[in-house]
Amino acid sequence: MKNKKYSLEDKILLAHGSGGKLMHQLLKEIIFKKFRNPILEAAEDAAIFRVLGKLALTTDSFVVKPLFFPGGDIGKLSICGTINDLAMMGAIPKYITVSCIIAEGFPIRTLEKIVSSIANTARQAKVDIIAGDFKVVEKNACDQIFINTSGIGLIEHSLNLSCSNVKVGDCIIINGTIGDHAASIMSARKSFGIESKIKSDCACLHRLVQEILKVSDEIHALRDPTRGGVATTLNEIAIASSVEMVIEEEQLPIRKSVLALCELLGIDPIYLANEGKVLVFCPEKEAENILSVMKRHPLGKNAAVIGRVTSKNKASVLLKTKIGSTRIIEMLTGEQLPRIC
């Protein structure tokens, strides 16, 4: 089989998923070439590898639309998302599996771009893609491409990082501006008649987390505020640990462009998804140290202490508003829909 360059017209056909010649060619040309590593290239039915120690395992599926957006694409997102889930447990990500479900008619060039993005993100994160699957479905059975990734990470710390481990007096720290990812997707999806340069924050957080773990052995919980935003994640933690927390609206880092988009659409940025943010719960005395480590890291320049855990038993999240009043922050309910007028 000669190496083939795919043209703009080349589309994924049902035959590409049939297990036959076309599939083997596609795997060889695109997948194996980009994901090079000995475990994958053994091409057995299952990947064989050896790990010693305590492991973390996670899986996630990615269905973002549009596939490419400022700051990322579905490929990068599918690696960052899984790596971040491992990172929130303090694990060092090691191996990842990637499965794609693609609709027939999907341009092969676009697939190549996505696979390259997956490979680059994985390479930069120092994880190997060691297994995967590739299915093609009829045009109407799926919208363009769905990706599932699973990841295994190694846990070397001895902390009890858990949503139910948050204590009264804990500081709540975030590593930067909120809502960038969702705002970027929203503005890429629809033209609101405004020029928008909002970039998604899509990034792998494991290195930042390792830096934090190096300087503090008293961290109680780490959580990435993805779907449902900071508001929903804080509520999940409040419920799991039965604690009340107070967030200072004034301390919440928000980009001006994101705030402007939110004001325009009548949307609350604390409900917007993030893909490169971590909420850290730690005792007050550790906060300053962690904050300065974050601020030195490229993914934590805008880090801030956004609030504190104030009391036990009543699970709720309160917001001290900019004008000095206090209100409840609920979990996200339903879908955020732009208002009429």
Next chain:
Amino acid sequence: MKYIDEFRDKKIVQALLRDIYRLAKKRFNLMEVCGTHTMTIFRSGIRYMLPENITLISGPGCPVCVTAQKDIDRMLRLAQNKQVIITTFGDMLKVPGTCSSLEKQRGNGFDIRIVYSPLEALDIARKEENKQIIFLAVGFETTAPSVAACVKDAYRERIKNFSIYCCHKLIPPAMLALLENHQIRIDGFICPGHVSTIIGTKPYERIVQEFKVPCVISGFEPTDILESILMILEQKQQNNPGVKIQYSRVVNPEGNLTAIKLIKEVFDIDAAIWRGLGIIPQSGLRLKDKFKIFDAERKFSLRVVKSSEPKNCCCGEILCGIKTPPQCPLFGKICNPEHPIGPCMVSTEGACSAWYKYKH
């Protein structure tokens, strides 16, 4: 941020509150007519900062909420047509009709799309010539000019596959209807800023003349609303009610003349049915005869649809300010944003949704 931060300044808020406390000697019922005001009041926590004897009542200013059940059901009927693409603002999607909702119909495979402007709907009509595109024209004076412009464009370009289901309503007649009902006492209106950008001060004058109720046109930031409350209290104290503009950085007394002209060119004023308030004369917009070809109701001769409002739902009374959301037997029990029974729980502008989200 310019034009936002200065209106959320703690020091200004404190100063305004001091003056409000000084003037709030009696009990005052103030109605914030607009749903966006309701949102600001809850989101910023203004409600908890005011003196106890000032009660803020949410008014009928959420377009989705005041849309009559009959209209919702007819929209749903229009959506059940494979030849039709329904285009709508996002808020309408979840509003429950008698048997279904647009969201459920979308799940059933009908083509229902969220748009951010009626012009977007017209674009779809240009592109998908073999489909009928219906825009659900729900809104107040704020959105009416863009719908009018859109209908005019469609007329000029002779676009045959575009129509609107028109439920457009006018705010001041509804405010008058509330006062005429005598069911609640209203001592002052915080008037909608966006609506007033279009209509100016004139349409509110009857309210002041006939009922001596102060009207202050307010912006949407916390200090805007506090200043408007203060302006109402000052008028009360001086016993000199009038129509005042707090939102002067945007609103002109005469309104937006171009927009008014556009509305008048395309629409006639007619009676309209409001949820909770019933039929209010001179409170709705209807397409002029010249533009009747764009009237979805006429185009798709709709059979009479049997409508009934959800049992025990108090949206009607809540929209009139007679009840607060927690006084509804369904509120927070079987009616919540995940499973809304009435429209006030659906829209982000709805009083029930705001109460649930920020006070529940």
